Amino acid sequence: MRLGGLAGRAAALVGMVLAVGLLPWLTRNDPALTILHARYADRPPTPGVLAAIRAETGLDGGPPQVLGDWLGGVAHGDFGVSWVSGAPVGPDVTAALGVSLTLMGCSLLVAVVLAGLLCLRTLRLGARRGLVRARAGVLGAALAALPEFLVAAVLATVFAVQAGWFPAVGWGTFSSAVLPAVAMGVPAGALLGRLLDDALPAAFAEPWARAAAARGIPGVRVARHALRRTLPGVLPQFGFVVVGLTGGAVAVETLFAIPGLGGTALSAALAQDLPVLQAAVLVLLLLGVAAGLAVRGLGRLLLGPALQDGALPTLVRPRLAAGRTVRWGAVLVTVVFVGVVVAGLLRDPYAIDVTARLAGPGAGHPLGTDSLGRDTLARLGHGAGRTVLAALAVSAVTLVIGVLVGLVPGAGGFTEMVNALPAIVAGLVVAGVAGPGAVAAAVAVSVVAWAPLAAHTRALYEQERAAPHVAAARAAGAGPGWVLRRHILPGVLPGVVRHAVLRVPALALALASLSFLGLGAAPPAPEWGRMLAENMPYAERAPWAVLGPAGALVALGTGAVLWAAVAGGGRRGRSSTAVDEGVAEVRV
Structure with missing residues (x-):
């Protein structure tokens, strides 16, 4: 990774954190009033009480002081104190991150398996014939269009409430991760599988694939190289799915009562609990940077020196089989x-x-x-x-x-x-x-x-x-x-x-x-x-x-x-x- 790329990512990270820090001054609700209702519901919202809350939380100093204090604490491993609960932010966000990463890993496994199944027919045809035509991919499109929370509700009703095979709510055991992982993994896997299945026919249409099939090279080997050829174009979406499954699973986490990072960020955003929101977003941003770097490195590894030598043929998609x-x-x-x-x-x-x-x-x-x-x-x-x-x-x-x-x-x-x-x-x-x-x-x-x-x-x-x-x-x-x-x-x-x-x-x-x-x-x-x-x-x-x-x-x-x-x-x-x-x- 070039230094320019790292500098760009660092600048983007700082910019996003600063934008989130301005949230209390961008919204039209007074954050002091929100804190008053959350902590001291029995106290009247008089100007003196609100001024005291602003002084206690540092809101009276304006955005520069709030951001400066928070960034200074983060540099020492301190994410501050929740404006709503008064509890330290670090332990809660760390625990929520562990839950979300575990759920993300299970969901990603489901997504990868489903993506492979959606591409299986194209890989088989390519392995047997050396060349296949593109398909419409209706099944993948239909599965990708399913709302996650609807899939989660159906799974919970059938397999948790009626059959009793899995717990309906809660977290802590392997069985409690099965239904939410399937609910989140199916739409994500359908999207990945559809994109990969859309690119595979172009790889099988390249001269090397046709020559390999003509010379009798085993079809499995040709299919493996075709998959390697098309993966770099789809790999960035895997990184996006990783971040989305970690921080964007709010509806599924809510339905199954899972204490994940997405629900934590949503609750903090709605309550204007800035320290919790900043910590959650910072963790997600760092995860996005890590996933992006990993995907970029893996893509270059799969393509090899051809990317620098200008030796990659154009992936031209064959005519779609629209019968x-x-x-x-x-x-x-x-x-x-x-x-x-x-x-x-x-x-x-x-x-x-x-x-x-x-x-x-x-x-x-x-x-x-x-x-x-x-x-x-x-x-x-x-x-x-x-x-x-x-x-x-x-x-x-x-x-x-x-x-x-x-x-x-x-x-x-x-x-x-x-x-x-x-x-x-x-x-x-x-x-x-x-x-x-x-x-x-x-x-x-x-x-x-x-x-x-x-x-x-x-x-x-x-x-x-x-x-x-x-x-x-x-x-x-x-x-x-x-x-x-x-x-x-x-x-x-x-x-x-x-x-x-x-x-x-x-x-x-x-x-x-x-x-x-x-x-x-x-x-x-x-x-x-x-x-x-x-x-x-x-x-x-x-x-x-x-x-x-x-x-x-x-x-x-x-x-x-x-x-x-x-x-x-x-x-x-x-x-x-x-x-x-x-x-x-x-x-x-």
Whole structure:
């Protein structure tokens, strides 16, 4: 790692810590009043009492003094004292980190196994034939669109409450980690598996793979080298998953009553307990730096000297196998989706029928009702525009930002820092500056959601610029702009765009989750994430109340992937003709 990269990461780390330290002065709530309610509920909020609290916590000195005192303590291993409980911060954050790291390790194991299973068919085809065509990856997209807390609730109901095989809540034994690890690992593994399965056909289409198959080299060996060839482009997402599973598992930790770091950061952010929040975010940021450095080193190790010698061929994805089944599947999903939305728009989403609370599907309510007796179909239809259009807009914005930042040299440290920042903290900062609302929620999600796309862009960019045809273009006198537009971006953008499409349902859920916390659109506005969160306590009694919005999210993800497959199936990449000729040569 170059000194410039380390300096960039250090600067980004300091900047993020300073931004978190300004949170009490950015939000519109008086932190002294919050501390008063938490510690001294029986004391009146008089000016003298509030002034005494500010003097006790150092708030009267302003941001410079608060930050200076905290950083000075951290240098000596002291994270300060909680503003709310008055207890030392260090032991609580350390204990929460140990719990989260254990849960993250178990979840990552589930994610890696699932990712391998999703890629198994492509690896087998490549091992037998030496070349495979790209697939739509509908199963991976559907699993990636599942909300973690919904998977957790279903697992807890079936395997903990009804079967009694695992504990429903608590932490401390191996069995208590099984269900939350599966709930967190399935969406993460589906995302990783989909990205890896998307890149593998390009590796099997390279000349070395075709030549190896023609010479009779064992298919397992070819598949192993193809996996090694594609892993560096996906490895940055593993680092992002590590940080996300450690600090972003708030909903799962809450459902299973797990004292992890994500829940600790959320509680501190909502209570404006700055010392606890700073310590939790600092730990997450350091974890993000460590994961980024490890992933970067492993990627260079897998590629070897070819990355520096300019000897990497371009990973050109073969034509997508968008056959009749994929096309009809895209049409069917779209027709059903649009039909549900239109039918819902014809109903009143705010009408309350107390006599039909949690009523099952029937003639009057085709998808049942929620806990207040409101029609689920109506709320799905009216919430589609708010949820889907906002998610698509945020996806487009994050795609542009991610590509631009990913092309900037030395921006990897900043990307890792942003990824490690909990979304709830970004939401609180944005809401504090701009006030709560739908726009503020969209901005908050956009602030952090571009980071995975930037990391993916950078990984593909570094491989693409090491291709021989890029070196040949430079030797022929092509300028940097020409090389970027005509030789590098065509190999980078398709994979990043497909990655952005895969994240659309997650963005929709993130937007709605911020709204449920009071940082987005005010209730009772119909939003799919709000519908899920509001009806989760009744999932066992009335599963239709959560299956409706969950199914809509899955349909959104699978529909986006299917239409991307249809759009890509009619086009050929720059070397698709050569690829097809290579297939004929190998088969002959």
